[in-house]
Amino acid sequence: MRFFSDNAAAAHPKVIEAIVESNRMDTAYDGDAWSARLDGAFSDLFETEVRAFWVTTGTAANCLALAALCPPYRSILCHSDAHIEVDEAGAPGFFTGGAKLMLLDGAGAKLAPDEVGAACDRIRPDVHQVQPGALSITNATEYGLVYTAAEVAALGRLAKERGLAFHMDGARFANALASTGESPADVTWRAGVDALSFGFIKNGGLNAEALILFRTELADEIAVRRKRAGHLLSKGRMMAAQILALLDDGLWLENARASNAAARILAEAAPGRLSYPVEANEIFLKVTGLEAAALRAAGYDFYDWGPGEIRLVTSWDQPGEAVEQLAAAIRAL
Template identity: 55%
Template sequence: MQFLSDNAAPVHPRVWEAMRAADAADTPYDTDALSRELDARFTALFGRECTAMLVATGTAANCLALATMVQPHGGVVCHREAHIEMDECGAPGFYLHGAKLLLAEGAGAKLTADGIAKVLAGITRGVHQVPAQAISITQASEYGLCYRAEELAAIRAIANDHSLGLHMDGARFANAAAFLGGSASEAAGDVDALSFGFVKNGGMGAEAIVFFDTEAAELARWRRKRAGHLQSKGRFLAAQVLAMLEDDLWLDNARAANAAAQIVADGAGDRLVHPAEINESFVRMDAGERAALRDQGFAFYDWDETCVRLVTHWASDHDDAHKLARAIAAL
């Protein structure tokens, strides 16, 4: 009974079908018929003009988006526990040619306008310090918490006041949008670039960078090629993303994952470290309790010395989720 990660989820059957249907001769790179549909499909989804670019991993999506906003001498304000700080092996510094991450605080791994302002207030010595040039937020955060519209607007305002680019890491953007219940545009807010995750949500190996700045998108095309992320058979990536967007499969999958997580969270009760808003639950548990659950056949990751992380996905078995909920309640 697997609650390790949504990366371990199977590929959705409609994605496999779309990839099989794409298995015919077509022009290479981004010039095939499917890839040429992407900009229009994302423009319709977000209700404003945008350019979509596909890569294979979320790390590449985050870093190539930020590389359009930040110079090698600049910095990106992000949360101290953001994925780009904790889980990308220095990739931002690599892709951004030495640019620095400027770390801010915030409950539940969410940035606030005040937290960003504190970081910016410490940059006072001109050429002797790294200047902030962008902000990166994660929707939903590393602890599975979602930014509301007013929070996004406050961060956009401080970005505008300081002429900073605004990037959103959306590895679980679908889960956040499903929880928030509004449109994709409302879940994203007024960002300049969004790393729209598909692999965790039923995709096989395709992530989208959605640029709302066409000039930045043109720059990113060159950087993507230089980084080795321009795939010659791009139609297979495009097929996955288009299949997920068709009839809002991306939202249906996210709702299923969130629903399974809520079953687990209900069993965890006051052991929850944070509210379970998406498909992750962070549950307080000591070493003996973790061992007891593993002895019953449950697989999950230790988050730190105080809690574990339990993750569901679009195909999670609800019977398994109920079993886990009962096992936690019985500890």
């Protein structure tokens, strides 16, 4: 009956099995057999050579990437509701050593090239103002909207024209691709993305996320920064093992399809209440305080999301019966 966050979902049984299998002597840190397979596995997935690093949190993946992409004396363009602004406790500034976040607007937490370009134009090209160094977007966004490959490519072209590095926060990257059916390559490096934070914890992982570098020359810097930030675990094989288990036979995408399907059931129960289209696994509903209280009294758990709005998030392991019951409860409001 819990719909407050996919962060609380169970780890997939195959992930647990993989961790158990890796629970034996091997080389420490990232020199083990499992970690050695990551570059190849992700290179196959993205149809190009990449470098892949495991880290323990999405915040670490985002901020390590941004630290390598943006110098401390420049700024990172992002949406005002971006996770790196709202939910990471100043970590981007901490990891980058001082890079500023420049906040932009856009419906559903999506950025458009015109807005990004206009923001760059407002900055005087002199030493008195912080010059932009990187662009960061979230796919799917903090309001559950999905960037298509064409939309990412438009931003990628602008980033290249303006000399900006391009980062994608993919905490729900699997849900985004499950929604559009587009290829991982088309939505990332072919569209100009330099680095991706590939989320696994929300989608069946236990405690491992992946930082994917399409600019492979940054790998040595990331390796040092990961160690310096305290994210080089001695038993890294257990991180790599769970990521490989989710990549195996497309389990990561299968899990995302399940959570997206559950979200569609809830969306269909409340067409007049949706604050945003439901394109991934987040649903934002307009309800009164009394209606929210009624849902909680019936046993449903979710976040309030500002006055008159709640957020529901479905997970890969959401029981179908609970989803159908909540849909019925929403219809009955």
